[in-house]
Amino acid sequence: MTKHIGLIGGIGPAATDYYYRRIISNFAKHNESLELTMVHADTSTLLRNLEAGDYSSQVEIYSLLTDRLVSAGANCSVITSIAGHFCIEQFKEVSPLPVIDIIEAVHKKLSDRGIGRVGILGTLTVMESHFYAGLSSVETVIPPPSVIQSVHDAYVSIAKSAEVSDNEQTVFDSACQWFLDVEKVDAVLLGGTDLALVYAEGNAPFPIIDCAAIHADAIVQWSI
Numbered sequence: 001m002t003k004h005i006g007l008i009g010g011i012g013p014a015a016t017d018y019y020y021r022r023i024i025s026n027f028a029k030h031n032e033s034l035e036l037t038m039v040h041a042d043t044s045t046l047l048r049n050l051e052a053g054d055y056s057s058q059v060e061i062y063s064l065l066t067d068r069l070v071s072a073g074a075n076c077s078v079i080t081s082i083a084g085h086f087c088i089e090q091f092k093e094v095s096p097l098p099v100i101d102i103i104e105a106v107h108k109k110l111s112d113r114g115i116g117r118v119g120i121l122g123t124l125t126v127m128e129s130h131f132y133a134g135l136s137s138v139e140t141v142i143p144p145p146s147v148i149q150s151v152h153d154a155y156v157s158i159a160k161s162a163e164v165s166d167n168e169q170t171v172f173d174s175a176c177q178w179f180l181d182v183e184k185v186d187a188v189l190l191g192g193t194d195l196a197l198v199y200a201e202g203n204a205p206f207p208i209i210d211c212a213a214i215h216a217d218a219i220v221q222w223s224i
Contacts, residue, residue, distance in 0.1 A: 002027075003223045004035040006074030006097060008065050011081040012043045014162035015193030015212060019080045022216040032224055037072040039065040043160060046084055050125050055087040062091050070096050078219055082192050082211055083123045083159075105218035106189075106211050110138050115186045117141065118209065119179030121172060122191030124152035141183045143175045151175050159194040172198050176206040 005023065009016030020038070027034040041061060049058040066077045077097040079085055085102055092099045110118070117139045120127055127142040143151050154168040172195070179185045186207065190199060193212040201210040 002032050002035060003075040004037065004073050005219060005223050006066070006069030006072070006077050007036065007038040007080055008041050008062060008069075008077060008084075009038045009080045010040040010042060011046045011079075011084050012159035012162065012194050014158070014197050016080045017162075018193065018196045018212055019078075019216050019219075022213060023220055026217060026220040027224075030220070030224055035073075035223075037069055037074050039068050041065060041081075041084070046081065047156065047159075050083055050086050050123065055090050058084075058087045059091045059094065062087075063094055063096075066095055066097055076100055076219075076222065078215075080193060080212075083126055086125060100215070100219050100222055102211060102215040105215050106209070107137070108218075109214045110209065115209070117183075117185045118187050118189040119143070119176070119183060119185045120189045120191040121151060121155070121175060121195060123155055124148065126191050127151070140189070141179060141185055144178060144182075147171070147175055147178070155192050155194065158197055159192070162194075162197065164197050169198065173205070176208075180206065 007019060023036065024034060046058065069077055074097060077095055078100050082102060088101055115138060119141045127148060142148060150171045154171040158164050158168060176188045179188050187209050188206050189209045190196065190211055196210060196212050199208050201208055201213055
């Protein structure tokens with residue numbers, strides 16, 4: 001019998017949709033029945049707490065939402081946002097349910113593939129705080145100072161709108177090319193779940209690592 005998955009979604013909408021669709025697809029491939037409940041967190045509130053470094057306020061939100069998941073019968077809590085993991089360690093300490101952590105899932109996948117050096121795209125906080133420093137076996141690189149704010153602004157825009165403009169696409173493409181040409185990375189880590197709107201793994205012009213896909217697949221594996 002599969003375990004009941006609890007998703008904290010909404011941050012942002014495109015990322016939540018991506019997780020939902022991938023989880024459904026994976027369950028269908030395994031010919032298993034899916035038990036899933038989703039609750040909604042607000043994108044703008046998360047971004048304010050992220051920029052302010054307000055861990056406690058965001059943890060309180062996650063805890064209240066997880067209480068709803070408990071009432072629905074869920075067996076785990078999953079944050080469908082990489083930026084939303086900024087307070088993950090604090091949340092895991094108080095969560096009434098096991099939390100499936102994206103960093104742990106990504107670290108295992110990179111180790112299995114033997115990838116040693118990656119560039120990171122995501123929000124300013126994710127990039128500048130070296131959020132992925134938890135990838136102990138991997139060397140991480142962030143965009144150059146001249147474009148890091150542009151990458152952040154483009155990411156926040158697509159997270160809110162669930163659409164990618166030509167200008168935003170150019171920002172991400174330029175950053176990826178810099179990673180490859182200057183930093184000689186093995187691949188570019190999509191360090192924000194909404195970046196699945198920009199690049200599809202296996203069909204991108206750059207070698208990419210889709211963290212959201214890895215996380216969603218780990219959730220399915222845990223449940224099954």
